[in-house]
Amino acid sequence: MRRLAALGITIAVVWVVVALPNPASGGRSTALALGFALIAAALTGTLFQRIRLPRVSGYLVFGMICGPYLANIITRPMARDLQLVNGLAIALIAMIAGLELNYARLKPRLGAMTRLGSITVGLLYAAMIPLLWIAWPWLPIYPEAAGVTRLALTILLTTVIVSFSPTVTIAVIADTRARGPLSEMVLAVVVITDLALIILFSIAMQFVRWSSGAATATDVSLLARLLWEIIGSFAFGAMVGALFALYLRHVRREVTIVLIGVCALLSELGPRLHFEPLLAALAAGLVVENIAQASGDELKEAVERGALPVLIVFFAGAGASLHLDALAAIGVTAAVVSAVRLGLIRGASNVAARVAGVDPATGQYVWMGLISQAGVTLGLTILVAREFPDWGLRVQSLMVALIALHELIGPVLFRAALARTGEIGRMDEPR
Amino acid sequence: MRRLAATAARVRATLRTRAALGLGPATTPIMLLVPVGVLLGPSGTGVLPASAVVRLDVVISIGLATLGLFVGIAAGTQRGAVRRLASASTAEGAVTMLVVSAATFALLRAWSVPLELSAVLTAASLGIAAAASAAPALAEREYPALRMAARVADLDDVLPILAGGVLLSVTASGTGRLVADLLLTVGTGIAIGLGGWLLLERAEGAERGVFVIGTLALLGGAAAYLGTSPLVVGLTAGLFWALTPGRADQVAAADLRKVQHPLVVLLLITAGAGLEVSLIGIWLFAPYVLFRLAGKLLGGWVASRIAPQVAPSDLGAYLISPGVLGIAFSLNLQQVVAEPAAPIVFAVATGAVVSELLALIVAPARES
Numbered sequence: 157m158r159r160l161a162a163l164g165i166t167i168a169v170v171w172v173v174v175a176l177p178n179p180a181s182g183g184r185s186t187a188l189a190l191g192f193a194l195i196a197a198a199l200t201g202t203l204f205q206r207i208r209l210p211r212v213s214g215y216l217v218f219g220m221i222c223g224p225y226l227a228n229i230i231t232r233p234m235a236r237d238l239q240l241v242n243g244l245a246i247a248l249i250a251m252i253a254g255l256e257l258n259y260a261r262l263k264p265r266l267g268a269m270t271r272l273g274s275i276t277v278g279l280l281y282a283a284m285i286p287l288l289w290i291a292w293p294w295l296p297i298y299p300e301a302a303g304v305t306r307l308a309l310t311i312l313l314t315t316v317i318v319s320f321s322p323t324v325t326i327a328v329i330a331d332t333r334a335r336g337p338l339s340e341m342v343l344a345v346v347v348i349t350d351l352a353l354i355i356l357f358s359i360a361m362q363f364v365r366w367s368s369g370a371a372t373a374t375d376v377s378l379l380a381r382l383l384w385e386i387i388g389s390f391a392f393g394a395m396v397g398a399l400f401a402l403y404l405r406h407v408r409r410e411v412t413i414v415l416i417g418v419c420a421l422l423s424e425l426g427p428r429l430h431f432e433p434l435l436a437a438l439a440a441g442l443v444v445e446n447i448a449q450a451s452g453d454e455l456k457e458a459v460e461r462g463a464l465p466v467l468i469v470f471f472a473g474a475g476a477s478l479h480l481d482a483l484a485a486i487g488v489t490a491a492v493v494s495a496v497r498l499g500l501i502r503g504a505s506n507v508a509a510r511v512a513g514v515d516p517a518t519g520q521y522v523w524m525g526l527i528s529q530a531g532v533t534l535g536l537t538i539l540v541a542r543e544f545p546d547w548g549l550r551v552q553s554l555m556v557a558l559i560a561l562h563e564l565i566g567p568v569l570f571r572a573a574l575a576r577t578g579e580i581g582r583m584d585e586p587r
Numbered sequence: 588m589r590r591l592a593a594t595a596a597r598v599r600a601t602l603r604t605r606a607a608l609g610l611g612p613a614t615t616p617i618m619l620l621v622p623v624g625v626l627l628g629p630s631g632t633g634v635l636p637a638s639a640v641v642r643l644d645v646v647i648s649i650g651l652a653t654l655g656l657f658v659g660i661a662a663g664t665q666r667g668a669v670r671r672l673a674s675a676s677t678a679e680g681a682v683t684m685l686v687v688s689a690a691t692f693a694l695l696r697a698w699s700v701p702l703e704l705s706a707v708l709t710a711a712s713l714g715i716a717a718a719a720s721a722a723p724a725l726a727e728r729e730y731p732a733l734r735m736a737a738r739v740a741d742l743d744d745v746l747p748i749l750a751g752g753v754l755l756s757v758t759a760s761g762t763g764r765l766v767a768d769l770l771l772t773v774g775t776g777i778a779i780g781l782g783g784w785l786l787l788e789r790a791e792g793a794e795r796g797v798f799v800i801g802t803l804a805l806l807g808g809a810a811a812y813l814g815t816s817p818l819v820v821g822l823t824a825g826l827f828w829a830l831t832p833g834r835a836d837q838v839a840a841a842d843l844r845k846v847q848h849p850l851v852v853l854l855l856i857t858a859g860a861g862l863e864v865s866l867i868g869i870w871l872f873a874p875y876v877l878f879r880l881a882g883k884l885l886g887g888w889v890a891s892r893i894a895p896q897v898a899p900s901d902l903g904a905y906l907i908s909p910g911v912l913g914i915a916f917s918l919n920l921q922q923v924v925a926e927p928a929a930p931i932v933f934a935v936a937t938g939a940v941v942s943e944l945l946a947l948i949v950a951p952a953r954e955s
Contacts, residue, residue: 162785166805169778173809176771184811184922186645191805195782198797240642413849464793465800 163199166192167222171229189234193472194465196222201468210571211331212324212471216563219475230476238473243423244416245470246323247437248463251419253326253343254397254441255459262340268512272522273345275508276501277318277352283500284314296489297554298547308367309547312360316536316555317497319353320346321566322434324528327467328570329583330459336579337518342525342570347438350532354432355386357536361543368544389431393439396422401444404455411458416466434532474530474563483557490557494565497558501526517577524573528566529559617911618943620852621936624859635860643857645808647918650854651817652807653847654915658744658818659825660836676742678893679886679906680718684750686882687875688714694874702867703927711754712928713871716917716935717879718747721910744912745822751916752819759814759923772815776823779805784828784835799842814923818916851911858914858936861921868933875938880945883907908946909939 170192197218204214219238222229230238262269288310293299301309325346329339400418404411419437426433444455483490502523509519537555541548574580627634635643692710695702702709720743756768783802790798806824810817828836883906917935921928 158785158789162782165778165782165785169775169782169805169809173775173812176813184644184648184808186808187648187804188808188812190645191801191803191808194797194801194804195786198794198801199786202794460793461796465797468797 159199159202163196163203166196166199167229170196174229174231174234185231185234186237186240189230189237190469192222192230192234193219193238193469197468197472198464208571208575210328210567212327212467212567213564213571215468215471216475216478216567219472220478220480221475223476223478225478225480230472235473235476238469238476241466241469242473243427243433244420245466247419247423247426247433248416248466249323249326249330249470250434250437251415251422251441252330252459252463253322253347254438254443255445255455256326256329256335256340256343257347257442257445259442259446262344265337265341266344268514269341269344270348271512272341272505272508272514272519273349274352275511276345276504276526277349279504279507280318280500281314283504284318284497285310287496288313288317295554296486297550301547305364305367308360308364312357312364312540313551315353315357315360316533316540316551317493317558319357319529319533319536320350320526321528321530321532321562322346322350323470323530323532324563324566325525325570327471328528328567328574330463330467332571332574332580333583334574334579335582335585336574336577337515338521338525338573338577339579341514341518342522345522346526351386351435354532354536357539361539364544385430385432386435388429389426389433389435390439392426392429392431393422393436394443396436397440397443398447400440401447404444411455412462415455415458415462478560478563479553479556480560483560486553486557490554490561493554494558494561498527498565521573521577524569527562527569529562533559616852617855617909617914617939620855621859621862621914621940624856625862626859627856628860628862630862630864631860635856640857640860643853643860644922646850646853646857647915647922648807648811648817649803650807650850650911651915651919652803652810652821652824653843653850654912655748655816655818655821655823656803656806656825656839657821657843657847658748658912659822659827660829660840661825662742662745662822663826663829664836673742675890675893677746679883679890680743680746682886682889683879683882684714684718684747686714686885687717687878690878690881691871691874700867700870702930704924704931708754708758709871709931711750712917712920712931713875713878713934715747715751715754716913716931717875717882717909718750719744719910719912719916720883720906721908743906744910747912747916748816748818748822751919752816755814755816755919755923758920768815771813772810772819773823775809775813775815776806776820777827779809779820780824780827783824783839784831784833787835787838788833795838796842796845799839800846802839803843803846811922816919818912818919854911854915854918858918858932861918862933862936863929865930865933868930868937871930871934872937872941875934876941876945879909879938879942880907907942909942914939 170188173188193215197215200218201211201214204217205211219230219235221227224230224232224235259266288295289306292301292306292310297313298309322343325343328334329343396418400414403414418440422437422440423433426436505523505526506520509516509522512519514522533555537552541552571580624635625631628640629635629637688710691713692706694700695706695710700706704712752769752772753765756765756772760768779802782805783798786798787795787802802824803821806820807817810820825836828839887906913935914932917928917932921932
């Protein structure tokens with residue numbers, strides 16, 4: 157009751173403050189947006205938890221309802237302000253993923269995980285490409301495309317539609333404090349396949365460029381750029397991770413602030429050096445967990461203390477930025493594509509689990525962890541729209557609508573799977 | 588010679604302390620962090636470019652609200668000889684404010700300094716920034732005089748915060764809307780304080796941390812959005828928590844200690860990084876330091892006359908160390924009026940560094 161009253165007061169205060177004419181504000185809405193998101197989204201998340209839904213969904217729904225497309229308490233500038241933490245949040249989330257991937261523990265199942273991921277993606281490609289090829293004239297993207305161009309576009313669209321969300325996966329695991337075969341399996345599959353999908357995306361983009369006459373097929377710099385991005389990101393992240401591990405071993409003070417600082421460094425400096433922050437932060441976490449062996453209570457507490465506010469703001473911001481107008485405009489097509497994707501993922505992962513020899517008790521639920529889409533998908537979509545503005549913007553509209561759907565459905569499904577396998581809350585138990 | 592040696596020993600001892608390096612929660616590490624900010628900022632090495640300094644504006648709003656909240660909790664939880672102490676502190680703060688404002692105004696008028704803000708506003712701003720003092724470090728509070736100075740320093744921040752709130756209101760929207768603005772500021776503080784009061788006592792662990800940071804951001808953010816004073820909004824919420832039943836004030840104070848240090852560090856580095864050297868700023872700096880020193884000594888003497896039972900006769904000498912509040916107020920003024928306040932920020936920030944050094948020289952010998 158006290159929490160409901162506090163939520164009501166917080167919403168009322170911000171509503172009044174935003175509604176008042178404030179020429180003196182000078183666009184200073186960042187702190188207001190952060191405070192509002194932290195308190196009100198956290199309270200909404202708690203309410204969701206009480207009705208057995210993921211808190212992450214609560215943060216998203218809060219952002220969506222209070223955002224510029226519905227209640228407009230979080231105005232457009234405020235929604236933009238909330239995205240200031242995006243880079244930091246993605247780096248922090250990837251670092252948590254790295255900290256959860258212990259090679260010694262995963263080694264017995266690593267082969268099965270890789271097989272599961274590759275077979276799932278292979279089957280998805282095999283089913284999705286012909287389906288999209290057949291449905292192409294009815295998709296509101298570039299219906300007049302034919303021949304090789306149509307094939308290239310179909311492959312590119314498949315890559316973007318198939319991609320998963322490491323961010324949401326890790327966020328749900330961190331939020332539910334889950335640990336066990338399913339969470340480790342899904343996390344490893346999502347990270348490994350998204351890594352492969354990023355490479356496939358680069359190849360598909362090159363194919364589209366070639367088919368549309370925008371580039372030659374022998375562009376050597378592409379390979380060099382890819383290598384720099386992937387190997388360089390891992391090397392950069394590993395170096396930062398090693399320094400952080402040294403700090404944890406020898407200093408062990410103000411760990412939360414240093415952890416946030418490390419993630420800020422990875423997210424701000426990485427892109428300037430053309431490194432992928434997600435990969436770099438993942439590598440940093442892997443080094444700390446597997447090589448430095450510095451994890452202890454300080455790091456666990458720091459992760460818990462630092463991750464919660466960042467996740468709340470990140471997902472509330474994502475909810476506020478969901479383009480509900482795009483969903484409304486392209487809703488039917490998006491719903492059909494989403495349903496097909498969901499069915500294919502379920503079928504493909506079930507087949508892959510059986511072929512890879514994954515324990516059926518875990519294998520039957522893997523598909524529920526592969527539905528979410530968020531940052532990586534959006535990033536790929538933005539790249540398409542930026543390079544091919546004529547039809548790329550239509551791809552972006554479709555994908556934004558799909559992301560909106562999958563961001564809402566994905567966490568609910570994944571949490572339900574974790575609950576069914578009894579993994580929720582096991583992160584707090586001793587290993 | 589002996590005096591010089593003693594001063595040098597005091598400087599060494601201070602620099603050795605964790606507080607001087609910004610690691611202690613009680614003393615303000617101005618001497619180190621403002622110059623570090625200058626070094627990192629756009630006019631120094633450029634590690635913090637102008638765009639990053641603009642982004643750090645959010646830290647100023649949240650930092651101001653945090654300081655206000657601390658002062659509110661401290662003022663609301665004073666017990667015992669609080670009335671005499673409050674009157675002594677108010678007198679000390681008021682005298683400093685008057686001395687600095689009046690002397691600066693007279694000088695500005697006499698020398699016709701070309702200011703972008705009016706002479707009255709400039710003089711009043713410097714007076715308000717000068718009135719605050721830093722509480723002596725916790726470890727030093729075993730000395731009776733220092734203990735009393737610490738309590739006076741806790742309470743003498745209330746007057747400049749309130750005066751600053753009025754000044755900002757008048758600056759932003761004129762005298763016609765003063766009452767409405769002040770009611771809105773206080774009302775915002777109470778409403779957010781009420782929300783925090785409902786949440787803080789029963790929350791635990793990381794969730795409580797989220798609520799504390801969220802409340803701070805909301806206090807600072809609402810005030811910044813409305814163009815009012817985050818210090819007053821924070822002060823109101825702090826007083827609300829201290830005066831209402833329950834232990835929201837203790838819970839908040841315990842959690843705030845964890846974020847206070849990083850916030851103060853960021854606030855001071857932001858202040859240093861954003862400093863703009865100007866002739867008017869340099870011109871204002873020397874009189875500001877001199878008038879503040881005179882005001883503090885005179886204010887301490889007046890306070891000891893009003894309440895001789897609680898305030899020692901050399902109280903003013905303990906209150907020369909300026910603390911973060913003066914710099915915070917000048918940054919708040921800059922948020923409201925933008926560029927024209929830059930010379931005031933420069934004078935107050937550099938004046939604070941010099942005042943910290945002066946405090947080491949002027950501080951009386953300690954007796955138990």
